[in-house]
Amino acid sequence: MIGVTYFFWTLALPEIQSKEFFKSFFAGSTFLIFVAVIVPREWIHLILHPRMGRTPYSVVGFMPRYFLFFAAYTHEWSCRRFATCLLAPLIVISFLPLGLALLGLEIHPILVKASLINVFMSCGDMIGFLLLITQVPGQGRVRNHGMQSYWAG
Incomplete structure (x- = not known):
């Protein structure tokens, strides 16, 4: 997924194919961006909980x-709402800026890095989403308990 996202970023902003941009991923700014992305990610998860968390x-x-880092809802909620909650940070932090760049809007390189780092940070959410949509009926109810999720029809 990171490779696909990077490919689309190179279509939107060809200048990120430079060696300088690639080398900058190994600089200290990448760690700072990683840390800075954590709060908005978890906040996005949280506001999609019932009663906005x-x-x-x-x-x-x-x-x-x-x-x-996590924002979890430990009571029963709908499968669809849980699925939306899992994918929301990926859509908002990674795909929304990419879509705006593909439409011609100028995006700062730090936001490009944040987008790519967020795709990496969303791996667990994407796995959870795939497990959810393949194992739980659309009208099912889900309950989380620690690292486990359970569903009832």
């Missing part, structure tokens, strides 16, 4: 064992 069932945290 203002329930006792919405939990934001960090699991050091997995180096995983």
